[in-house]
Structures are given as structure tokens and as C-alpha cells.
Amino acid sequence: MSSTVTISSPEQFSQLLQSSKIVMAYFFSSNPDSHGPATVYQQLAGTLSKSDRVTFVEINIDDQKDIKDAYNVTTTPAFFYFRDGVVVQKVESASKPQLRELVTRVVRDATGQAEASAASASASTTSQATWRGAELPRGYVDVTDQIESQRSELLNYDASCGGVRVLFDGSKPSALSGGKASAKDWVESDTDEQLMLYIPFQSVIKLHTLQITSLPPQEDDDDDDEAPMRPRTIKLFTNKPHNLGFDEAEDMAGTQDIELSEKDWNADGTANIPLRFVKFQKVTSLVIFVVDGDGESEKVRLDRVRLIGEAGEKREMGKLEKIGEGSE
Known part of the structure; x- marks a missing residue:
């Protein structure tokens, strides 16, 4: 039988x-x-x-x-x-x-x-060996490996620190490993506290959660007079063909606006941010706009960005949908 x-x-x-x-x-x-x-x-x-x-x-x-x-x-x-x-x-x-x-x-x-x-x-499980600052929501996977890193773009970053690719690095941030890093594996803003990150995807993504790790040094550990801050206000935009300008993004309604406070950051310096899943069902690109930081500094720091959800087929092949999925 x-x-x-x-x-x-x-x-x-x-x-x-x-x-x-x-x-x-x-x-x-x-x-x-x-x-x-x-x-x-x-x-x-x-x-x-x-x-x-x-x-x-x-x-x-x-x-x-x-x-x-x-x-x-x-x-x-x-x-x-x-x-x-x-x-x-x-x-x-x-x-x-x-x-x-x-x-x-x-x-x-x-x-x-x-x-x-x-x-x-x-491909969906290769990220099991990747460091994450927070647990995965049940039923979803890390889809950071679906990012087209060569086409990703970061605006207003300090070139003396890391560039856009360090944000998607699968290794544990050096700030959590003790000692000083041989290379700065994090991003800091340059002329002010704002950052604009453009992330295109290889496939059509359903995004469920955004995980951002930010590990600003203690003031007595920082070589500069002004320690960078964690992000406070973030705006997300989906399915843009290219990066946005800062003035444009400030005036535009975001797909989701996020306000972070101290309680949102865990012991590993990671904010686990649930997204309005119904608005992130067919995502081909994501813009993360860090509007301001949580403090008085003029610099914001990001160590890692992880994206959690579902990856469908490559865009040229069409997308797989899941039956009976509800919004969250």
C-alpha cells in the first residue's frame, strides 16, 4: 500500500x-x-x-x-x-x-x-555555516546569498573603513571576536550620519525579516574623538531599478519605516526587524536608507546585514509561489 x-x-x-x-x-x-x-x-x-x-x-x-x-x-x-x-x-x-x-x-x-x-x-541551505546575530524565524531561511553583490551600491560611506561587500560577509564581526581587526570589516558613514544601501537580487524574493548588526566601539576604545552610532530611523524601499538620492528618499514614502531603540539590539549587537510580509512578497531589489543614528555623533556604523525570507526561481526563469500563505 x-x-x-x-x-x-x-x-x-x-x-x-x-x-x-x-x-x-x-x-x-x-x-x-x-x-x-x-x-x-x-x-x-x-x-x-x-x-x-x-x-x-x-x-x-x-x-x-x-x-x-x-x-x-x-x-x-x-x-x-x-x-x-x-x-x-x-x-x-x-x-x-x-x-x-x-x-x-x-x-x-x-x-x-x-x-x-x-x-x-x-542553495537555500548554504547559509547554515554563516554567522548570524539572531535566530532565524521558523520556516524561513537566510537569503543574503541571493544578493547581486557586484551591483550593490553604498552611498556616503567612509572609504577608510569597509565597503558594501563587508555588510554581507558570512564571518563573525571582528568586534565580537576580541582584539583589533587587521582590516576594518564594518561600514561607517562619511560626511554625516546617513547611509544609502542599494541591494539587487538574483531572484524574486519574499522578505520576512531584516537583521542589522551594529557594534559601535565604547568611547574609551575608539581612536576618534567621536564614536559612531547605531542606526535609529531606517526607511526601506522595494523594487527600485537603481539607488536613490538622499533628498529623493527623504521626500518619498517608504515601503516600511523603522524606528529602533536600545531595547531592539541584542547582546550580539543585532536588531531583528520583522517586516510587513504582505508588502515584501515580490522583491527584486531593496534600498535601505539609514536616516539618522541613535545619539549625537555625525557617524553611523553597520557591521552586517542579513536578509531572511524565501528565494524563488532566478528572475529569468520565473518565481515559485507558496500556496495558502498569509500575511504577517
């Missing part, structure tokens, strides 16, 4: 994505040629399914057109690997060896027996 679950509605599929940590989805059509390695899939499902842990489902795209469209399924058979409701990987027109390899990796990931290899195999 097969352990696969036949999906009869988008609501049923959405519920399974929420209740089961791992979901493997097999998309097929009524055309017999589209069934591919269905027998292998069902055999693996019978062996590897675990209640509320690993679930195998079958979806007939002729009957479930809403799900087909939501996940942009254009070729069958297609296999999608979900973890915590998020698409990790998909394989289309898979051969039996490809399917076995994918499912084996899924099971190892679910049981925690090969976390490191699963991380290197999936």
Missing part, C-alpha cells in the same frame, strides 16, 4: 506544508508519459514516510490547476522538496537515479544525519 497522499485541494496542500517538516511533492498530468518514475517514488514513500516529519504527496496538475500555476509547473514529472513550508529544490523530468538521489538527500536532511552535505547541496 502506497504511503503517498493524493492532494485534492490547495487548502489540503497548504495544511500539509504547515504540519509536516519535510514534504516531497510529485507533480504529474493525466498523460501516461508524464508519470515517469512514479513507482520508485511510491516505493520510497512507503519506506521513508514519517508522521508529521516526512510526507510524500502526489498532485495531478490537470485537476489542481491553482497549485500548478502557483508553483509554475510547466514540465512533468516534477518533484519539489519543501522544508518548513519553503521550497528548497525542484527537479523536473527526473530519471530514476536523480529521483533516488534527491529523496535520499531529503531524508538525510530530515533525520539530521548529513546536515553539512545537505547544506552544500542546496
Whole structure:
């Protein structure tokens, strides 16, 4: 007897994505040629399914057109690997060896027996080895690796410190490691306290959380007369084709405005900022405008920026959507 679950509605599929940590989805059509390695899939499902842990489902795209469209399924058979409701990987027109390899990796990931290899195999999990100043929200992943760093741009930064790329560095900030850094791995503003950061993405992103790390030195540790500040007021803008000017950004309504206070920063100097998820569903670029800092200095400091959410397909290939997702 097969352990696969036949999906009869988008609501049923959405519920399974929420209740089961791992979901493997097999998309097929009524055309017999589209069934591919269905027998292998069902055999693996019978062996590897675990209640509320690993679930195998079958979806007939002729009957479930809403799900087909939501996940942009254009070729069958297609296999999608979900973890915590998020698409990790998909394989289309898979051969039996490809399917076995994918499912084996899924099971190892679910049981925690090969976390490191699963991380290197999936673009969505490569960030597991990356330092973060705050925990990930459940069901979301670090999508900082989706940034097009070569096209990112930072305005009004002090060239004697780090540039835009240090903000996305996966290493632990030197300020938390003790001692002085051989190179300044942080950003400071230059002529005043404002910074303008333009971040384009390789794929269409759903953004859930912004994590900003800022570790200004203590006054007695700073070589300058004036220690830099943490950001206080931040404006976010989405889907701009290029960076904004400071005057332009000040006059423009942001996608979200943020006010930070001392209580928002944790022991690692990181502010974990939840975003209005409904406004950050189809993001191709993000502008972070640091309007002012929390103090009297004329400099603001940023050590790291991490972006948390979901990454879809590369933009030229279209985007994967998740069924039944609510706003937060």
C-alpha cells in the first residue's frame, strides 16, 4: 500500500506544508508519459514516510490547476522538496537515479544525519555555516546569498573603513571576536550620519525579516574623538531599478519605516526587524536608507546585514509561489 497522499485541494496542500517538516511533492498530468518514475517514488514513500516529519504527496496538475500555476509547473514529472513550508529544490523530468538521489538527500536532511552535505547541496541551505546575530524565524531561511553583490551600491560611506561587500560577509564581526581587526570589516558613514544601501537580487524574493548588526566601539576604545552610532530611523524601499538620492528618499514614502531603540539590539549587537510580509512578497531589489543614528555623533556604523525570507526561481526563469500563505 502506497504511503503517498493524493492532494485534492490547495487548502489540503497548504495544511500539509504547515504540519509536516519535510514534504516531497510529485507533480504529474493525466498523460501516461508524464508519470515517469512514479513507482520508485511510491516505493520510497512507503519506506521513508514519517508522521508529521516526512510526507510524500502526489498532485495531478490537470485537476489542481491553482497549485500548478502557483508553483509554475510547466514540465512533468516534477518533484519539489519543501522544508518548513519553503521550497528548497525542484527537479523536473527526473530519471530514476536523480529521483533516488534527491529523496535520499531529503531524508538525510530530515533525520539530521548529513546536515553539512545537505547544506552544500542546496542553495537555500548554504547559509547554515554563516554567522548570524539572531535566530532565524521558523520556516524561513537566510537569503543574503541571493544578493547581486557586484551591483550593490553604498552611498556616503567612509572609504577608510569597509565597503558594501563587508555588510554581507558570512564571518563573525571582528568586534565580537576580541582584539583589533587587521582590516576594518564594518561600514561607517562619511560626511554625516546617513547611509544609502542599494541591494539587487538574483531572484524574486519574499522578505520576512531584516537583521542589522551594529557594534559601535565604547568611547574609551575608539581612536576618534567621536564614536559612531547605531542606526535609529531606517526607511526601506522595494523594487527600485537603481539607488536613490538622499533628498529623493527623504521626500518619498517608504515601503516600511523603522524606528529602533536600545531595547531592539541584542547582546550580539543585532536588531531583528520583522517586516510587513504582505508588502515584501515580490522583491527584486531593496534600498535601505539609514536616516539618522541613535545619539549625537555625525557617524553611523553597520557591521552586517542579513536578509531572511524565501528565494524563488532566478528572475529569468520565473518565481515559485507558496500556496495558502498569509500575511504577517
